[in-house]
Amino acid sequence: MGTVSLPDTWVYALRLPHDPRAARVARMTVRAALGGHGRHELIDTVELLTSELVGNAYRHTRGPCSVRLTGLSDGRLRVGVWDSHPRIPAPFGEPPGRRVPAAPPDAVGGRGLRLVQECADSWGAFSLGGEARGAGKLLWFEVRDRRP
Template sequence: MTVSRQDFEDAMAAYWGVKQTQTTQSKIMGAVGAGTAGAVRGGKHFDVIADLLAKSFEDAGYPWQYELGFPCDPRSPRIARTTVRTVLDAHHLNELGYRAELLVSELVTNSVQHTKGPAAVRLHWLHPVLRGSVWDMSPDLPRPVRPAASIYDEAGRGLAILDLVADRWGGCAIGDGPYGPGGKTIWFELALAAAPPPLTP
């Protein structure tokens, strides 16, 4: 049997992958064993366990999704920004935090200003892309402002911000259903920066 260099490298990668998994499992077991079940339930060691489990899921590329509903209220954009920041911090996606907060804030502000009913923000992660979307009850899709907003205008920059900040974005009106108007959804996507190429000897 001939063993190539690639076979050797694959075997080493598999070995270190198993070792890393064992290390993570040992940390989790150590954190659990550091206190009684009551202490874990009480939160004494729960954060350590949760962080280790979350890191394991992220390394494996598991998708996740969060949704926040909010009323037509001027406080909603701030609450949406805070929620987005908290979610991305918890998932170690700080790299996307500023752009995601800006876009969600802009879309939620538009919903609060131009619609009468409730709305919702959704974050959906599928490595390496974060998709954010805002749904509201108005079926009217936003149109570009003509002429473009000047630096002195207080409004009219929403689509320009989406164009500038998002990697991709779009929107769709949702038809009326059996429970009332479908409204519309505006979505955007943000991708993690590409990993640097491996160093060559």
């Protein structure tokens, strides 16, 4: 009888409707997927950052969004969030290394994408076509497993 070994890489994809509960569903999915793969040390950070991106997709678009979690063999975890709006926000639209200023203490918003900038090892964005095409954008970030 042969031994079955789990793959080093894995992918989960989740399509979410335009619904105020979408960020919660994304958090629960992240927690379940990472826990199932023994990546417990990444759960809190990935859950927070994914929730921020999905929450922004809900606030700034009128359509659905998608989340894709990819566990890579070198210990990295990549999360991509697609939405239908073409505008790429800072820090994703900024040159690498450029820091987005902190939101004023009395501001109602403006902290979520700064969290991505501070907590992720890398991040980026792809425009998937102009507004007329309606293809939207993909924002992504990566975190690395720090275990030895």
